[in-house]
Amino acid sequence: MHNFQCDYTEGAHPKLMAALMQTNMEQTCGYGLDPYCEKAREKIRAACEAPNADVHFLVGGTQTNTTVISAVLRPYQGAVCAAQGHIAVHETGAIEATGHKVLGLPCENGKIHAAQVKAYFAAHFASETAEHEVQPGMVYISFPTECGTIYTKNELADLHAVCKEYDVPLFIDGARLGYGLADPNCDLTLPDVAKLCDIFYIGGTKCGALFGEAVVITNDKYKCDFRYMIKRHGGMLAKGRLLGIQFDALFTDALYFAITRGAVDSALRIREAFEARGIEFFGSSMTNQQFPILTDAQLAFLSRNSLPEFWADAEDGKKIVRFCTSWATTKESVDTLVEDIANMPI
Amino acid sequence: MHNFQCDYTEGAHPKLMAALMQTNMEQTCGYGLDPYCEKAREKIRAACEAPNADVHFLVGGTQTNTTVISAVLRPYQGAVCAAQGHIAVHETGAIEATGHKVLGLPCENGKIHAAQVKAYFAAHFASETAEHEVQPGMVYISFPTECGTIYTKNELADLHAVCKEYDVPLFIDGARLGYGLADPNCDLTLPDVAKLCDIFYIGGTKCGALFGEAVVITNDKYKCDFRYMIKRHGGMLAKGRLLGIQFDALFTDALYFAITRGAVDSALRIREAFEARGIEFFGSSMTNQQFPILTDAQLAFLSRNSLPEFWADAEDGKKIVRFCTSWATTKESVDTLVEDIANMPI
Amino acid sequence: MHNFQCDYTEGAHPKLMAALMQTNMEQTCGYGLDPYCEKAREKIRAACEAPNADVHFLVGGTQTNTTVISAVLRPYQGAVCAAQGHIAVHETGAIEATGHKVLGLPCENGKIHAAQVKAYFAAHFASETAEHEVQPGMVYISFPTECGTIYTKNELADLHAVCKEYDVPLFIDGARLGYGLADPNCDLTLPDVAKLCDIFYIGGTKCGALFGEAVVITNDKYKCDFRYMIKRHGGMLAKGRLLGIQFDALFTDALYFAITRGAVDSALRIREAFEARGIEFFGSSMTNQQFPILTDAQLAFLSRNSLPEFWADAEDGKKIVRFCTSWATTKESVDTLVEDIANMPI
């Protein structure tokens, strides 16, 4: 059975496992102050062309989102995001647990736009009773979004410009950043992303690591005392070098990009196979997540060999399902699925 | 150079690394619902002789403490502990971040006692203005304590009895649990610990794992919806099986106990070497942490080959330092240190 | 100029002021433990036909909502309410400040319905990934709602039945409770309200008091240690008797009901005057808040003598405004307004 349910079904890329094995008996200090973390930080700064950025390593996404968001907001401020954004719906109130409201805006294809955000800020600050409402204090977007779509360079630049106008940070949740950058329509590079926001993170968990997210803070205003915040939120890993060793490997010889490009290539093969059969999709993802809309009969047919994840009900009794690829997806898995798609009932 | 600064300077025990390597390319579901976590849970229940306990795996200690404490307390309650307890001083306010006060009691050798706790509870509930103060809602102890000492079976039973009398849980922070059970004077077994508290955790990070703490909830009252709490606090690891695989290995053939016994044996060799030279100690630890009180000359002499951690200033310009052993401490390291102790200036 | 902007533009009903004056130099103990508070509690229990209810007095609405909501929810739970509910939009994140998400449901006329709430609960608990989302832990409604509408006895009973089915409390924000009970179409009495929920509060601030809200807890499950919660949230008034004295006066000779009935009578005179001119309304309020939709010319005409509050923009350049009446609204004010309405341009 080939599991396409999510992009974290396996362990880590063999090169990362090898690096962990090789360094296992070395003695280093803890808490991310070791030479491996330092080396990984340097490589990430170089890859981002952001020599002055602060780079911090955390274990998981929810932890990263709560730590960053509560670090940058004042108590009465909230995080503006897409109503379907991860922090709005899938983190069991972890953001609210830090005292902050998530301010969801209506979205299409998972994205929010500069004009919409600007209108929201303008309305708040123009209100005579503004202080009776949560003040928007940052903008959070996912790249790619929860439904696999991406922002163009212009869209991101516009969003960042609005944030600057209101002096609030733009924070990009890059849990799947590499898969977004590997979208064939993407006109953004990693340095572009670093330039067009104030804080973002490069996801490791879904892109080849056992675990780990690298927070990159490019705006000096948000750098102060971030390590206190990590510790306060339970995110300071004792054997912090495990994060450094993995990110060092990911950013050696551009492994990170090779991994994500490969996964997107696989995903697009699957997409094309569905398109060839006239299947429609939820959203327009060109990244590692594909959301075809299938009949029960089609699902049953494919499920003999391949396991997608149920996403949502669609019209006419059809179902939206998610097929995820990752660094670990094998050619054999994709071949099998593609062949089954070609033969499934219409 | 032999590093004795802490018990998390290396990676994981080779058997755990082997298990992680061997399972690396398997596909499992995430979030701790995989078969490896289930197997590890079963083995832990068996080792604890607690067949009905709930077992949850978290990544680190601060995260575990905040998740457990905020799960069991009502908002206006606090956690009673030793004034020098880990949650009181070394977690950057992570407990307060969940809205709860840490209620530190004076302590000796890191321990608090039943009579003292009972008096504290009694005074609170007898007060006419009780509602103007934080209500003690649980008792937190570390086993072994932050200075390496342990509770006897009677002491723990007495403490638990007071907790039951006031219907509050006793929570044991077992970050170094195995090292405490390996103290030659310890009259407690793992099943005893499980019986004499309501919740505790078995530390992995300091006892042979890359990371990981196993929370064991024996009192039904505190089991409900604990996974929501884990997620809310950013502690639900996507590739949760990494925790299951490691704890499965630790509780196979009693590896956990072999590891911790070995480390304590090493620590006691070091202790004896110091005692043979008439060196005094801070506290009376018989576990894997030793706190000799040394002159600068002695420290300089030992530091040519071995690295202890500075702990605190003592009288007469002397310094308390900490020598930690772990599963990874080699015979060679201990031999070198013991020989240097024998030759250091008095 | 006659101010109809809100229902808290004046001080307190003269009988309350007289009671405060008369008792001013008496000496009593503080924090709500005085005889006046006790007397008021008894009268409220009697008026509610809830002899076993706990009654607590707080100063204001936001404070009351946060104290009640954080007292009844477990950390990972949220409060289900209308998307336009007061706690969702007008309290600067005070609920989130206690760590809880507000779970807004789509609403019409400010109300949410039993079937809708049941579906929401059912969907959550049926989800395989429920623990990745905030668990609905209570239902919050306003009576009357923010747009002046009320629930029927059947609607409230149905909502309460759903809450009981899921073992969560139904909490009624009664900041304007008396005005709702005075709606001529209301088929609920105060004892009905007390029976058909688990906790509610009787608003004083908007119904004749200088300030003050009386929380009535009818379900034993939510009574424990509530005074600790009040203190923790800064709501324990030192001179607590000020609240007792006022509520004692309000519930003497049914003053509370006389006050709110009078205000609604005035509001309905205003409503009829608008209806006579063919003016349409936002919502269908028959309580003390009226929301006519007016042209700029009409607004300008009325504003020479009477001050409404801007509410929202409507179609065709028209504006929704709010005219509020209260215990203090004079016949002269209403006469003036009604006459102006009769003469305003159409």
Next chain:
Amino acid sequence: MHNFQCDYTEGAHPKLMAALMQTNMEQTCGYGLDPYCEKAREKIRAACEAPNADVHFLVGGTQTNTTVISAVLRPYQGAVCAAQGHIAVHETGAIEATGHKVLGLPCENGKIHAAQVKAYFAAHFASETAEHEVQPGMVYISFPTECGTIYTKNELADLHAVCKEYDVPLFIDGARLGYGLADPNCDLTLPDVAKLCDIFYIGGTKCGALFGEAVVITNDKYKCDFRYMIKRHGGMLAKGRLLGIQFDALFTDALYFAITRGAVDSALRIREAFEARGIEFFGSSMTNQQFPILTDAQLAFLSRNSLPEFWADAEDGKKIVRFCTSWATTKESVDTLVEDIANMPI
């Protein structure tokens, strides 16, 4: 029976009651934006000789402390105070409820000193593991302290200088500020206080008002968006003018100072009466709270006519009790008590 238990046993000074009565039927806007609040702000700025200060009115002390402290601290910071400070022991964890640890320093007579605070700050920032502990982010003192003592001008200036050196605010809890300034040994004026800290509040509740505390922010750095914080913490009174009217009256013709001077005169008559009998005191208060140490027989004798508050047990079976005076203490009450003291058994 003459009640000396606390300084909030009566309502408000007659002049404040008169002002509330006189303005009762006026219509004003809410939330502290009315002309009475504005007038009171102006008078307070003038009395403080702080023309640029921001002045905000809140209802009670706990609310004020939580609002100010959570407004100025970053999440990982705590408030340094005397271990016996009000926020450390008597607010049911209200500060921790906002996510912040209270960092209690050992104190004598309720006071902390500049050298002690400096050493604490220096130790924190010198520590290599500072980020594992709560960062001291402000200094909180009470003036007068919880045991009635005061700081000298030099002591306050020194404390403020340390705060400036570390760029943290000094916050003075002035719940009884006027009683402190009326201490015959006090060399500070209200403008001195305003100059020698960054934020403080002038307590109304204990000094003649029904309720109310006036927060004065003199340091621009802490002014931004404070009204959002008030609302978020449930402190924005709907009929905010009630606070303005009272503070306007208190700061008209220096009524505030007349009230507090009178109360301290009464307290010192009581003190002298005890001293004349050779009675010892807990602490050295020269303000409105007196803490004689009495035998049971003496207490029983005095308690026939006068009611003090039990404070704590003392040596030899004696008891520390508190006699409080206030604006409302009558000459007759003091005469009676003084006479009884003269006649009590020794």
